[in-house]
Amino acid sequence: MPPRPPIPWRRVRFLPRQRLRYRNMRRVSLLTAGILFFMWLLLPYDNTVRLAVRFNLKAVQATLTGSSRSGGQWVFAPPTFPVDLGEDTLVVVKTGYGTRDRLPAWFDALSPRSEFRDFLVIADYASREGEHQVYRGKELPVHDMVNRTLSHRALPTRMSHPRVVKYERLAEAIGNGEEELALQLSKTSGWELDALKFISGLELAYERFPKKKWFLLVDDDTYLVQTSLTPFLGHLNPWTPHYLGNAVGDYRARFAHGGSAIILSQAAMRLLLVKSQGVVSRAHSDSLSEVWGDRLLAKAMIRTGTYLDERYSHLFSGEPPRLSKIRADRFCSPILSFHQLATPAKMLGVGQQFGYVNRPVLWIDLWDLYQAPSPWRYGLDSSHKDWDHVGGPEEGATTVQNVATAEACIKRCEKKSRDCLAWTWDADTLDCNISPWMVVGGEAAGKISGLSGRRASRLESKCLKY
Template structure:
């Protein structure tokens, strides 16, 4: 049977016989280009605090950290790139409250003999005065009412807000001289007023000291190691927007833990305070925010200033004897200690670190307190009932029914714990670092 010719195929009305077109092939390079273009477009148009943008940024940093080891900290002893005079270039904002006002004199007493902090602003939820004298201060320190500042200048329209009413309750008790009632109010809702001090306290400080290179915000139970602070600041350019501290929070908002100390550069402060439109909405948010340090991060995020976590391990949210000394920070400076709630505890830490004249490393903490570092201890029994782990949390592992310190040490060695073990023999408990 002969093949049907092209002409006969056309004659039966079926038209010319054609081959089907091959499907266009999308090259991987073109796909990659489209994906990058979409990503760059979204990166440019999405707000700085957009969840998608924050999630990508957080996961990228986590991935990068798993690939790259921690940068060298040779800068600690290197020639300063941006030399500063702490007395003239740094202002300290001490955050307190009427209920904890007795901590501030202890904070001032704890300053070392080589103290360089000259300009200190004390902010609280009421006005007051602190009798104090040193080489820089002979008339004491005024306590500024940061909450009243925010209500008077930014929140006049919110006089019926529950938090504003609570502030007026405290103010009324103080005006009547009823200290017992005032202290009761502080215990009841002082933490709510605390969230309103951060932004207003920074604004008050910037209004008085607009040309400082660095702004250091601390709680009244936070001790700052000045010899560790100076080399960090001299390593960074204050004309760039730096926001530093102990990183906490999830990917949606990473913020510097207020108790561990917060540092802002001159550029960051100028960007924050001079943007009155953004500042106005943040003041309103302070009426309902739980944590003022998170509110500060939120304000900075709106302006494209993210927390720099490169130096988070220098900031410490624990007291010295409960500080966790991990392998990733053993040879790094420690800049702060927190949770020193009593005046006696603050003064004791000040006395222990009074003669420190160079950057204090994490591995110096044992000897600073008169203890033998674990790596120099040769007798296993010497570890009985010693604690080298600190407060037990998600970063620690507790093993029950341990009879001897030697058994605890073997468990620690087997798990390659990054901190030295503690063993409470009377309770038969061994606590080690869960980070292997």
């Protein structure tokens, strides 16, 4: 009798015992997944495991969808949540005794067309009568937030903590009119006292302006591009918790870089300051040891379940305009802020450049605003003598040593066509610097610099036009 042919796979059926085993395994798997998910829900928002998983999932998402996830098309769309910068925003300007000379320039850099109306100035000292900042005829006193923090009920009264001692020495020098000593103390310990300003500053801001939709926290060397800010805020719901800024730090506390500006929505402020008093008290206590105030704020926000929204990180610049790195993922995106404008001349210069712009500013617009050479717009590789379009070294840049000529450096850039936007050759060191970004740059004796014309032109061709 010939052997029976094998049973087609479609007709295979589990035997009763196999079926029971399969069902049991499935139930165990579902039960295990349910238990793990339930345990996940019970983990605190700032648990290391939760933060690590979230960080890695976001990294995978960014890889799959592209780092410029928010795009720039919303700049041209009608706002879903229209914003009046004067009515709906409060600008909290953070300064210090040693940098208070920046304040007049910060306000002078606001053009006559500026829409900002309400401000709160916070510092490690309080201004005296007749010394307040004045803007459009209105006096703006400087509020001592360090003293307010040290007076918080979460902290023992006038404890002998090193930061308390440093603050009291500074306050004493200011009170006694010892200007030279006060400036020296501010220079050596001002950065430590800075962490004590953040939470108290936001508390005071919410107390005085509880109905504002958006709260903007900036340093005294930060410039805000209002024409870009208006459409940006206009497509976000202020009644949803939003914590926005330039992302820095590792997975344990991704935080918005304070110098690039921090934006908090009404809902985020209410969640932190009204509904999470325990979180606020802990933040006040932690401010005595936390190195950076912007990271202190991030940790407090995380404990409320509000994480930094990194979809918009590429809209904030931590550098001045000429050194802002124009990367492929942000060519067509708006730019909201600039940083490191530490002298009055630098701040006023940026104010004059951007104060009369009447439309959103894209990253690539920096090229035209500063009248940089642009043969790359015709697909041509540029070459600019005694200039630098790469800027300072940073992760992602490549330095090739012992490159004999600028032409050889250009070829190095061509070999990295997917990663190279700009190159700079140093005649003195024979270093060839290649970067995936380009900057407007400035004079640099002995250097020759240029762009990958074809790549830059191709990237700009994707930008929507006004």
